[in-house]
Amino acid sequence: MTVDRTGVDLADALAWLEPDARLRAAEGLHRELVVRDVGRELINLASNDYLGLSTHxxxxxxxxxxxxxxxxxxxxxxxxxxxxxxxxxxxxxxxxxxxxxxxxxxxxxxxxxxxxxxxxxxxxxxxxxxxxxxxxxxxxxxxxxxxxxxxxxxxxxxxxxxxxxxxxxxxxxxxxxxxxxxxxxxxxxxxxxxxxxxxxxxxxxxxxxxxxxxxxxxxxxxxxxxxxxxxxxxxxxxxxxxxxxxxxxxxxxxxxxxxxxxxxxxxxxxxxxxxxxxxxxxxxxxxxxAPDLPDRLRANAERLAQRLGADRPAAAVVSLIVGDPAVAVDAATRCRERGVLVGCFRPPSVPHGTSRLRLTVRADLDAATIDRVATVVGGVLSEMGLR
Known part of the structure; x- marks a missing residue:
């Protein structure tokens, strides 16, 4: 058997996939698909359904x-x-x-x-x-x-x-x-x-x-x-x-x-x-x-940012930088376990050192829901020592 310097069998043209996957996992860059099921209610702030029209x-x-x-x-x-x-x-x-x-x-x-x-x-x-x-x-x-x-x-x-x-x-x-x-x-x-x-x-x-x-x-x-x-x-x-x-x-x-x-x-x-x-x-x-829908959307984004102590958003995104990709994955997982789905952005989507939770607000969320999200996300960040 002929192997390269990493021990990969050169006769197997795709043998490099497994060590490459291990490296991604070690760097906190492994990704998995999260399946959404009908009937399990999560507050979704990971989608880009800004106006909540996908189910209108x-x-x-x-x-x-x-x-x-x-x-x-x-x-x-x-x-x-x-x-x-x-x-x-x-x-x-x-x-x-x-x-x-x-x-x-x-x-x-x-x-x-x-x-x-x-x-x-x-x-x-x-x-x-x-x-x-x-x-x-x-x-x-x-x-x-x-x-x-x-x-x-x-x-x-x-x-x-x-x-x-x-x-x-x-x-x-x-x-x-x-x-x-x-x-x-x-x-x-x-x-x-x-x-x-x-x-x-x-x-x-x-x-x-x-x-x-x-x-x-x-x-x-x-x-x-x-x-x-x-x-x-x-x-x-x-x-x-x-x-x-x-x-x-x-x-x-x-x-x-x-x-x-x-x-x-x-x-x-x-x-x-x-x-x-x-x-x-x-x-x-x-x-x-309903031309006021974008106004409602931006008002919701401002409310969430204020509750989380984040910068005032110019659109519908509230971005919370945590730095390390593995930490970002952990934080997003904890939020999901508490009923809130948030975006988790890591390299190559963002520059190294700027992994983050990305919250996309919707126009159809009420004030109580926004406050619930802020409580969950803020609580997760606090317990992880990130705020």
Whole structure:
């Protein structure tokens, strides 16, 4: 038997998986799926169901109606036979709500970001990426084959400097509008001005701002007065505030036409399933009818942060840094045992030394529930000596 320096049998091509798993476990980075069962009531502050719409009657009715009309799946890529009238109607609704002339729906937000980035920048182009962007944008940058320069989170001067000194003719700046880890807003207006002044386009991921910021939940781009602005592309998800599934890219008609021709994650992927399409349309209807939902959401987030002694949140996320990944896992487990489900974020989701509990608040939680969560989480942190 031939072995390498770690003792792994070289004749077994996947023998390295077990020692690699042991190393991850020793570093506190092993992950397991937590199964949620019907009937076991946990207060869920780990999801991104910000407005609590995933179980709203109108959202469920939209899903049921779409399944009745179109079946359980789209059956093909959207360019073959997977585009239904429901897809077209959803795209019209999204474009109208967010203030753009066109929208294109993908089967996930991850694929929407990868499709948009790789279609809008390629070999010979430049991408300037904010260090706080989501993994889907990072992967899009890597797959684009463009030259990628990563700048510190929210550093507008750095973005402007890279754009000013670039040799490439075409450039794209990418950022989240609200950073997913801690809910802080990016300087979207300043980034747009920096990009425009240098002849670059800006792509903004509104995943954690749709339904949270802006007029009636229209996002941070709307709040900055940039909806429908030239040289601006927005991506959004249907799986967070809208309680469904899927992603979308919004821009002008030329952007939509280009993505249909060039975005591989659109061309070669089966279309978003009808149930998710119907659910998302139902959620948009609820949000239009109840534009105060984002205000309720942010008020709940502020109440929870105040009870926990955390910084005032700018969106729906309360982030509690504990440092060590194993400690974060232990704290999250103790919270779950006490009936509260919280997010546990460790590397590579966050930088080393900043593992944390991430609490995502919902608009449908009442004050008593918020206070219950604060009591449980605060109690766990206290008993572990973390506060």
């Amino acid at each position: 009657p109108s959202v469920l009715a939209g899903a049921h109606d779409a399944v009745d009309s179109w079946g359980g799946g789209s059956t093909a890529s959207r360019l073959v036979a997977g585009t239904t009238r429901a897809h077209a109607d959803l795209e019209g609704d999204l474009a109208d709500f967010l203030g753009f002339s066109a929208a294109l729906v993908f089967s996930s937000g991850y694929l929407a970001n990868i499709g948009a980035v790789t279609a809008l920048a390629g070999r010979g182009d430049l991408i300037v990426s904010d260090a706080g962007t989501h993994a889907s944008l990072i992967d899009g940058c890597r797959l684009s084959r463009a030259r990628v320069v990563v700048v510190d989170r929210g550093d507008v001067d750095a973005v402007a400097g890279v754009l000013r000194e670039r040799p490439e003719e075409r450039a794209l700046v990418v950022t989240d509008s609200v950073y997913s880890i801690d809910g802080a807003p990016a300087p979207v207006g300043e980034l747009y001005r920096a990009a425009r002044s240098s002849g670059a386009a800006l792509l903004v991921d509104e995943a954690h701002a749709l339904g949270v910021r802006g007029r009636g939940g229209r996002g941070l781009v709307d709040e900055c007065g940039l909806s429908g602005a030239p040289d601006l592309v927005v991506t959004a998800v249907l799986s967070k505030s809208l309680g469904a599934q899927g992603g979308a890219v919004l821009g002008d008609d030329a952007v939509r036409a280009h993505l249909i021709d060039r975005a591989r994650t659109f061309i070669f992927d089966t279309g978003l399933n009808p149930a998710a399409v119907g659910a998302a349309r139902g959620a948009l209807g609820v949000l239009r009818a």
